[in-house]
Amino acid sequence: MSSIQEFSGYTPTWCPGCGDWSIGVAIKSAFVQLGFNPSSVFVVFGIGCSGNMNDFLNAYAMHALHGRGIANAIGIKLANHKFPVVCVLGDGDCYGEGGNHFVHACRGNFDITVIVHDNRVYGLTTGQVSPTSEKGKKSKSTPQGIIEEPFKALEVAIVQGASFVAQGFAGDVPHLISLIKQAVEHKGFSLLNVLQPCVTFDKVNTYNYYRERVFKLKEDFPTPDKKKAIELVLRSREEERYPLGVIYKVSRPTYSEQLPQLEKKTLVERERIGNLSRLLEVFE
Amino acid sequence: MKKATAFSQNNMNDFLIKIGGEAGLGIMTTGLALGKYFARQGYEVFGYVEYPSLIRGGHNTYEVRVSTEKIHSSKWKVDFLICLNRETFEKHKGRLAKGAVVFYDPEEFEVKENFAKVEVPVKNFLKEGGDSILFSNSIYLGAVIGYLGGDLEDVKKLLVDFFEKKGKEVVEKNFEYAKRGFKVGSSKFEILNSKQILNPKSEILNKSGGKLVMTGNEGFSLSAVAADCRFYAAYPMTPSSSVLSTLAAWQKDTGMIVRHAEDEIGVINEALGASFAGVRSAVGTSGGGFALMVETLSYAGVAEIPIVVLLAQRPGPATGMPTWTEQGDLLFAINAGHGEFMKIVLAPGDIEEMLELVPEAFNLADIYQTPVIVISDKFLSESFISVEKTKVEKILDSIEIDRGKLITADQVKDKYLRYKVTEDGISPRLLPGEPGYFYQANSYEHLEDSHTTEEAAPRVEQVNKRNRKIETYLQNHFRLPKVYGDLKKAKYVVVGWGSTKGPALDALEKLDNFAYVHFTHIWPLDREKVKKLLEPAKDKLVLLENNSFGQFGSIIEGLGFSFVKKILKYDGRPFYAEEIVESLKSLL
Numbered sequence A: 001m002s003s004i005q006e007f008s009g010y011t012p013t014w015c016p017g018c019g020d021w022s023i024g025v026a027i028k029s030a031f032v033q034l035g036f037n038p039s040s041v042f043v044v045f046g047i048g049c050s051g052n053m054n055d056f057l058n059a060y061a062m063h064a065l066h067g068r069g070i071a072n073a074i075g076i077k078l079a080n081h082k083f084p085v086v087c088v089l090g091d092g093d094c095y096g097e098g099g100n101h102f103v104h105a106c107r108g109n110f111d112i113t114v115i116v117h118d119n120r121v122y123g124l125t126t127g128q129v130s131p132t133s134e135k136g137k138k139s140k141s142t143p144q145g146i147i148e149e150p151f152k153a154l155e156v157a158i159v160q161g162a163s164f165v166a167q168g169f170a171g172d173v174p175h176l177i178s179l180i181k182q183a184v185e186h187k188g189f190s191l192l193n194v195l196q197p198c199v200t201f202d203k204v205n206t207y208n209y210y211r212e213r214v215f216k217l218k219e220d221f222p223t224p225d226k227k228k229a230i231e232l233v234l235r236s237r238e239e240e241r242y243p244l245g246v247i248y249k250v251s252r253p254t255y256s257e258q259l260p261q262l263e264k265k266t267l268v269e270r271e272r273i274g275n276l277s278r279l280l281e282v283f284e
Numbered sequence B: 001m002k003k004a005t006a007f008s009q010n011n012m013n014d015f016l017i018k019i020g021g022e023a024g025l026g027i028m029t030t031g032l033a034l035g036k037y038f039a040r041q042g043y044e045v046f047g048y049v050e051y052p053s054l055i056r057g058g059h060n061t062y063e064v065r066v067s068t069e070k071i072h073s074s075k076w077k078v079d080f081l082i083c084l085n086r087e088t089f090e091k092h093k094g095r096l097a098k099g100a101v102v103f104y105d106p107e108e109f110e111v112k113e114n115f116a117k118v119e120v121p122v123k124n125f126l127k128e129g130g131d132s133i134l135f136s137n138s139i140y141l142g143a144v145i146g147y148l149g150g151d152l153e154d155v156k157k158l159l160v161d162f163f164e165k166k167g168k169e170v171v172e173k174n175f176e177y178a179k180r181g182f183k184v185g186s187s188k189f190e191i192l193n194s195k196q197i198l199n200p201k202s203e204i205l206n207k208s209g210g211k212l213v214m215t216g217n218e219g220f221s222l223s224a225v226a227a228d229c230r231f232y233a234a235y236p237m238t239p240s241s242s243v244l245s246t247l248a249a250w251q252k253d254t255g256m257i258v259r260h261a262e263d264e265i266g267v268i269n270e271a272l273g274a275s276f277a278g279v280r281s282a283v284g285t286s287g288g289g290f291a292l293m294v295e296t297l298s299y300a301g302v303a304e305i306p307i308v309v310l311l312a313q314r315p316g317p318a319t320g321m322p323t324w325t326e327q328g329d330l331l332f333a334i335n336a337g338h339g340e341f342m343k344i345v346l347a348p349g350d351i352e353e354m355l356e357l358v359p360e361a362f363n364l365a366d367i368y369q370t371p372v373i374v375i376s377d378k379f380l381s382e383s384f385i386s387v388e389k390t391k392v393e394k395i396l397d398s399i400e401i402d403r404g405k406l407i408t409a410d411q412v413k414d415k416y417l418r419y420k421v422t423e424d425g426i427s428p429r430l431l432p433g434e435p436g437y438f439y440q441a442n443s444y445e446h447l448e449d450s451h452t453t454e455e456a457a458p459r460v461e462q463v464n465k466r467n468r469k470i471e472t473y474l475q476n477h478f479r480l481p482k483v484y485g486d487l488k489k490a491k492y493v494v495v496g497w498g499s500t501k502g503p504a505l506d507a508l509e510k511l512d513n514f515a516y517v518h519f520t521h522i523w524p525l526d527r528e529k530v531k532k533l534l535e536p537a538k539d540k541l542v543l544l545e546n547n548s549f550g551q552f553g554s555i556i557e558g559l560g561f562s563f564v565k566k567i568l569k570y571d572g573r574p575f576y577a578e579e580i581v582e583s584l585k586s587l588l
Helices: A019-033 A050-055 A069-079 A091-097 A099-108 A153-160 A173-185 A207-213 A226-238 A277-281 B002-008 B027-040 B086-095 B122-129 B133-147 B152-166 B168-189 B203-208 B216-226 B241-254 B264-276 B287-303 B330-335 B351-368 B378-382 B389-397 B456-476 B498-509 B527-537 B551-557 B577-585
Strands: A042-045 A060-063 A085-090 A113-118 A164-169 A190-195 A214-216 A242-249 B014-023 B044-050 B057-067 B078-083 B096-104 B116-119 B211-215 B231-234 B257-260 B281-285 B307-313 B344-346 B371-377 B384-388 B440-442 B482-484 B492-497 B514-519 B521-523 B541-545 B565-568
Touching: A019 A050, A019 A113, A019 A173, A019 A190, A042 A050, A042 A069, A050 A060, A050 A085, A060 A069, A060 B264, A069 A085, A069 A091, A069 A099, A069 B231, A069 B257, A069 B264, A085 A091, A091 A099, A091 A113, A091 A153, A099 A153, A099 B264, A113 A173, A153 A164, A153 A190, A153 A226, A153 A242, A164 A173, A173 A190, A173 A242, A207 A214, A226 A242, A277 B216, A277 B241, A277 B389, B014 B027, B014 B086, B014 B133, B027 B044, B027 B057, B027 B133, B027 B152, B027 B211, B027 B384, B044 B211, B057 B086, B078 B086, B078 B133, B086 B096, B096 B133, B116 B168, B122 B133, B122 B168, B133 B152, B133 B168, B152 B168, B211 B216, B211 B389, B216 B241, B216 B307, B216 B351, B216 B371, B216 B378, B216 B389, B231 B241, B231 B264, B241 B257, B241 B378, B257 B264, B264 B281, B264 B287, B264 B307, B281 B287, B287 B307, B287 B330, B287 B371, B287 B440, B307 B351, B307 B378, B330 B344, B330 B371, B330 B521, B330 B551, B344 B351, B351 B371, B351 B384, B351 B389, B351 B456, B371 B378, B371 B498, B378 B498, B384 B389, B492 B498, B492 B527, B492 B551, B492 B577, B498 B514, B498 B541, B498 B577, B514 B527, B541 B551, B565 B577
Parallel strands: A042 A060, A042 A085, A060 B440, A085 A113, A113 A190, A164 A190, A214 A242, B014 B078, B078 B096, B096 B116, B231 B257, B231 B281, B281 B307, B307 B371, B344 B371, B492 B514, B492 B541, B541 B565
Antiparallel strands: A164 A242, B014 B057, B044 B057, B044 B384, B211 B384, B344 B521, B482 B514
16 A cells, blocks of 8 residues: 555645645545545646645646546546546636636546645736635726636536535545545546635635635435436535535446447557558548 | 541550530549559549539530659640540640540531541430430540440449449449440541550559559548548638548548538637647638638637648639639738737648648648648649559558647646747647646636736747747648759759649650759748749749739748749649749740
8 A cells, every 4th residue: 555655746736724734635535535646646737836735745637728638538547547646726727728628627527636736816827816705805807806607617527427526625625535436436426625725825724714714515416317416516515615525426438438439448559550551441 | 537547646655535515414533543443454644623602504625644664743735635525626626736636426516527426326225225314424435445445344333333332233334425435536547546545454554553543532531531630621612622522531441530510710629629629620711711710720829729721822803713723822821810929831732742741731730830831722622643552552551640749647847838838839738628727728828827917028928939930830740842853954944842843843844954853841930941942943933823922932032042033923823833934935
């Protein structure tokens, strides 16, 4: 069995108290508990404070371009589907810059896990609003308050075809570890949105703010019922409360499972094809 | 009969059939069918298609040149014009050769001019059969082949090949109509001088042992498979789309994964992910899609991940003229991507170069762990040409896979460093998944061990390392242009690249003492070697490019040369040999 030490790279440079610390520990712990080692898991990091985990977490990794991590992860998974593929992204990266990849990856039900550090702010660029910032939030880029509604990632994922949608909280590491494990073990596209305070640039959505408003899902969840899942999320939003746990889960064939090319071997393992004469026939 | 006499004046060793009609009436199918018909008889063929960016309405044409000799492009004068509508006649009558024959339905429109005519009662046939105008192309296909003394059984075989997938009934019906057309055509044939007519299954066929008819995009697809490309992603964009459909159709046989992703950014990032994981990967697009991919090219450059990009150009800027041709993206391709990194640009000029350069592109991408762009254009990507089957087989058989410094775990000494500083600039690449190791493909500047860095010294070390790959490439893989003719003796020397090769070579045959220099390895360019090569011709260089800036010309000018003339064309149409000849003759 591996250890947390094996997964630990450089000492993180995150701000003291930043939720990234707990998410980082939770990911490493989950990997250890899942029996992974740094050579047996592929991780794609986005760009942002969360993506800086690239140097703090040991694994075969792509430190992607901002917004593009999910697309890289899909390519990795299709080339070598036997390895677990986990994306570590931020809310700006995944829902903003990479929004198109996100909504379409849900559709494909690619067997990848997307862990989003949702801190409702652009931390690395010093505090502008993010797609998940609440309406009216004032920031350097929105001095009069943001006009847009926040991006509803959980609902979008459920509607778009993700087969596993969960929410965690950086203030509850044991629960987060369990969610990460479930997300990685789930066959299909898993979204784990992690509520995470930015202690430097957000004085509203603090640990206390979340502690007063989060609640753990009861026995009725996860549900395979889209309507029920979305109702829960919508109702929680209206009440300014945040469900924690696996909200929606359904068993659906993954993208790789529907490719006859991958029935026997992974793409990277298979032999080079020899005879091309069949292909030449169409040109005769 | 007058018409027949007129026809017999033409050179039946080299003629052009042009068919035109409303988009959606099967002009594309008929053009390819004609090409295949004559290639199967042993002739050389070249097919060039024009169509607007819409599905129905608008004007589609296909011109198919047929010759007993090797040809490299179309020709200007039309010998047989098949008019599915009046527009075809009006638009193209100016190109009719002396003695040309016009095929048309007198019920559709009248031809008052004094051309030889074959009147095909298409509307009448369709009325009798109670069928739609969608069958008119088969009637004309039969008519022209009948007129040329062709064989009805061969027409049937052709229709089976084209329509088998749609069911027996569709084949039968098309054949019935082709037969009626054939009768009309062959009734005219009987009165022709048979010596002038096609010699079916001629000696040339026996000599060549069979021909294939292939477009540039099909050539790309075929050679990508042969080069062991296992992942191809694209977002449909003319004129690259047929690579996506061709490779997708072959998936069952090839085992390749072919992804139609959500946008071009997703496309190239998926391909890059697959390449990182160890499989040869490629993407295909045109200028606009390529523009979206450019940031990721830069990632491939710094993270040193192999990737092959097919850039099939069309006229820009922006949406431009989507279904037409231009060589307007060369400098963009060379300069694509922010920051400084090595990138290789290869430009095939014809089908054979496509078949050879694509596998080379995959090898170079692996060897130098960097993006390689194969630059084509609509003219090369969508035009078809006949090529000897044995030649294609020979090229495919000779493909050797060179994955460069790809190593396995047992070859790792001490610590594995993904971005190890080496003399040739290339670091050994261990595929992810090897037990006992890990590393990142880092989009940030990084240390040898792949961790992020912002320190000055390792930054410079890594930049220098990556840049050294350029020198290594120039020493080992750069290839000088191909020279046709004698640079010293030639009156003028034409410099070109890419798809202008075909018309240039055809033009050269009509000229006395001209030479042509054809570049395929466009970037990086070995400045000294090229300078030395062009030096003897420095006072007589002529630039030939399908763009308005003379983009490749500016690179040559950067070497200290100047051109006595620039032959540039940017109306969306390819060059014709005749106009190159005319332009060059004006220098004399």
